[in-house]
Amino acid sequence: MTEPETLKLTVTLSLEAWWLWWTAALLLAAAEMAAPGAFLIWLGLAAGLTGVVTLIFDLVAGREMGLEAQLAVFAVLAIASVLAGRRWARRSQQADERPVSRRAGQLVGRTVVLVEPIVHGAGRAELDDTVWEVRGPDAPVGTVMRVVRTEGAALIVEPV
Incomplete structure (x- = not known):
């Protein structure tokens, strides 16, 4: 070995x-x-x-x-x-995808309360704890308005 x-x-x-x-x-x-x-x-x-x-x-x-x-x-x-x-x-x-305009479209017919006056056709309103841009005839704060249609994210309103 x-x-x-x-x-x-x-x-x-x-x-x-x-x-x-x-x-x-x-x-x-x-x-x-x-x-x-x-x-x-x-x-x-x-x-x-x-x-x-x-x-x-x-x-x-x-x-x-x-x-x-x-x-x-x-x-x-x-x-x-x-x-x-x-x-x-x-x-x-x-x-x-749920665009704001589609969500806004579901709000047609509802009422909103202005939190900023509508001046020269534009203002802000509150609806369901959300503040929305609104367009419509001039109106003071606190006015109740009805949503008639939408344009993008803006609500088009008229007096109730």
Whole structure:
């Protein structure tokens, strides 16, 4: 025995590809929370779905999906999820937008009390704890007026 025998211990770490995709999805979702911008979440969704596709392929085919195929699936899903996310964001933003003029339009027919006189056609009135710009005939403070229509954020009023 000229050389001492050494014991070598080799540790092999084997991670399934789908676990890596799900980890990437979680990291992208966490990054979205840290730096919100509504973009990384869609890439995270694509990574998570790529993990699902990879897992299903592994189970059905009985072998791992190649790296090139995984990257192609991710690319397609990333493009699709970003486009779908943009479409959803536009639709929900349009539904949530409540311009002041639309809110003001709901006030037609209600009565307001002037908190500033209407002078030269312009003044201010209070309605539901909100002070509104009003336009109409000159009137002193305290006059009760009826909203007849709106122009932008201004209420067009007339005496009751």
